[in-house]
Amino acid sequence: MSASSILTQVESGVARITLNRPDVLNSFDTPMALELQKSLADAERDENVRAVYLTGAGRAFCAGQDLGEAVAREGKGTLNFAEHLRRTYNPIITALRALPKPVVCGVSGAAAGAGANIALACDLVVASSDAKFIQAFINIGLVPDSGGSFFLPRLVGTAQATALMMLGLPMTAEQALQAGLIYKVVPAGTLEEGGFGAARQLATQPTAALGLIKKLLRASLFNTLQQQLELEAEIQQQASLTADFAEGVRAFLEKRKPSFTGS
Numbered sequence: 001m002s003a004s005s006i007l008t009q010v011e012s013g014v015a016r017i018t019l020n021r022p023d024v025l026n027s028f029d030t031p032m033a034l035e036l037q038k039s040l041a042d043a044e045r046d047e048n049v050r051a052v053y054l055t056g057a058g059r060a061f062c063a064g065q066d067l068g069e070a071v072a073r074e075g076k077g078t079l080n081f082a083e084h085l086r087r088t089y090n091p092i093i094t095a096l097r098a099l100p101k102p103v104v105c106g107v108s109g110a111a112a113g114a115g116a117n118i119a120l121a122c123d124l125v126v127a128s129s130d131a132k133f134i135q136a137f138i139n140i141g142l143v144p145d146s147g148g149s150f151f152l153p154r155l156v157g158t159a160q161a162t163a164l165m166m167l168g169l170p171m172t173a174e175q176a177l178q179a180g181l182i183y184k185v186v187p188a189g190t191l192e193e194g195g196f197g198a199a200r201q202l203a204t205q206p207t208a209a210l211g212l213i214k215k216l217l218r219a220s221l222f223n224t225l226q227q228q229l230e231l232e233a234e235i236q237q238q239a240s241l242t243a244d245f246a247e248g249v250r251a252f253l254e255k256r257k258p259s260f261t262g263s
């Protein structure tokens with residue numbers, strides 16, 4: 001592990017990436033955003049990594065932008081918000097979606113502002129029962145960023161998305177589950193088992209096919225049925241060429257558990 005605002009460690013085929021500024025509820029300053037970008041790029045490159053687990057140190061997942069830094073930055077007049085978003089959060093969201101490996105987000109405590117939307121950009125969100133998701137932007141006179149205005153209407157529908165964005169009220173883990181915002185809620189104190197456990201399970205599955213599922217899901221947001229059928233045909237062809245497909249079929253016929261290598 002490195003002593004910085006992002007901790008990374010590879011274990012059981014999983015890159016564990018921990019947001020590590022617990023004193024400010026893991027809110028993002030610029031160095032932390034740039035470090036997270038690097039950690040995601042490293043996880044993509046590292047062949048030993050077959051899944052990513054993103055979580056936060058301490059009592060919260062992430063409180064979004066470090067507001068102290070935002071004020072100091074604007075005071076200097078050297079940056080504007082648009083440039084800041086293009087340099088920090090936008091590449092993080094793009095990387096999470098494009099990473100050809102599954103990303104599980106483990107949320108305990110608050111996921112607020114950009115922190116909430118980084119969670120939503122992950123493939124599976126496992127939340128501790130004490131988690132809360134807050135589109136906190138409006139509470140300080142801002143609008144959702146980091147993909148919130150993209151993900152929320154698609155996940156929960158326009159009516160709920162509008163209320164979440166306009167009212168800026170916390171949504172509990174249970175409410176988020178019921179609304180279809182997240183995958184699973186686990187009892188407080190068991191996030192390691194539920195969240196990291198899900199990532200560890202994914203790291204034993206056919207990695208290339210998981211990456212191809214991400215590609216299909218991304219395209220389905222824009223494609224017609226005919227376009228998506230054609231894409232499924234193309235992508236199934238790619239999946240059929242993997243060693244894991246050969247192993248899956250062999251194991252089925254031999255009535256044994258498959259041993260997937262990710263290739």
Ligand code: T3D
Pocket residue numbers: 023024025027063064065066067068070080081082084085110112113114115134136137139140142145
């Ligand atoms: O270009 C740009 O910069 C625009 C980008 C915008 C992206 C965004 O994310 S905008 C939204 C920013 N985030 C927020 O507005 C959330 C602010 N935080 C909160 O509303 C609350 O802290 C929470 C609801 C998340 C949690 O509440 P609670 O009561 O559990 O904790 P707390 O007491 O408020 O916070 C604990 C400490 O963390 C506290 O410091 P202290 O008093 O112990 O020294 C608090 O100041 C600090 N903290 C929490 N959030 C932030 C923060 N410090 C800096 N920035 C924060 N976002």
